[in-house]
Amino acid sequence: xxxxxxxxxxxxxxxxxxxxxxxxxxxxxxxxxxxxxxxxxxxxxxxxxxxxxxxxxxxxxxxxxxxxxxxxxxxxxxxxxxxxxxxxxxxxxxxxxxxxxxxxxxxxxxxxxxxxxxxxxxxxxxxxxxxxxxxxxxxxxxxxxxxxxxxxxxxxxxxxxxxxxxxxxxxxxxxxxxxxxxxxxxxxxxxxxxxxxxxxxxxxxxxxxxxxxxxxxxxxxxxxxxxxxxxxxxx
Numbered sequence: 001x002x003x004x005x006x007x008x009x010x011x012x013x014x015x016x017x018x019x020x021x022x023x024x025x026x027x028x029x030x031x032x033x034x035x036x037x038x039x040x041x042x043x044x045x046x047x048x049x050x051x052x053x054x055x056x057x058x059x060x061x062x063x064x065x066x067x068x069x070x071x072x073x074x075x076x077x078x079x080x081x082x083x084x085x086x087x088x089x090x091x092x093x094x095x096x097x098x099x100x101x102x103x104x105x106x107x108x109x110x111x112x113x114x115x116x117x118x119x120x121x122x123x124x125x126x127x128x129x130x131x132x133x134x135x136x137x138x139x140x141x142x143x144x145x146x147x148x149x150x151x152x153x154x155x156x157x158x159x160x161x162x163x164x165x166x167x168x169x170x171x172x173x174x175x176x177x178x179x180x181x182x183x184x185x186x187x188x189x190x191x192x193x194x195x196x197x198x199x200x201x202x203x204x205x206x207x208x209x210x211x212x213x214x215x216x217x218x219x220x221x222x223x224x225x226x227x228x229x230x231x232x233x234x235x
Contacts, residue, residue: 146167
């Protein structure tokens with residue numbers, strides 16, 4: 001009945017006397033509030049109308065440490081995976097924008113992405129490397145960046161295309177199974193250069209294989225998930 005009344009609003013406005021037109025917005029507001037209230041009453045979150053939730057998992061293949069990552073305001077289910085602020089933590093980059101919460105997780109047996117050096121030359125204070133990075137687990141995104149402050153990136157080409165030499169490196173979506181080829185020029189240093197490779201997959205079904213994962217109740221569905229494995233390569 002409330003929904004039907006909502007459809008009648010244009011007709012009510014047509015037949016309502018012009019001298020009473022100031023009452024029209026009030027009528028519309030009243031019906032709108034009733035519609036919202038009715039929606040909350042007849043369509044609660046349940047198995048047929050689940051609520052969206054999110055969760056990320058990050059594994060550092062060098063340290064063997066793993067974390068769960070949630071939004072700053074997790075729902076009742078996701079709250080178990082979030083504890084301390086993730087500001088400054090490398091895995092916080094899994095989701096851009098907004099604050100995150102993280103908590104320790106059990107390390108999963110996931111192969112790290114690989115890096116193969118195809119060419120390495122140094123000239124006039126600059127070092128140029130041609131590398132191929134590859135996700136060994138078939139993730140749909142793979143990324144490369146200079147790890148820490150080991151050097152400064154000056155030029156970057158990915159799959160034959162020159163892109164800005166961002167200190168954060170690059171992320172390549174839907175990579176070829178054989179990997180992604182990149183050429184980067186950095187400032188030559190006396191110390192070791194480290195390149196960090198990270199792969200990311202968003203498939204919710206992969207979560208069930210992670211140790212310590214507890215599926216959400218049937219009134220929630222995993223609409224935003226990310227599983228990441230990262231590894232640094234000294235060169």
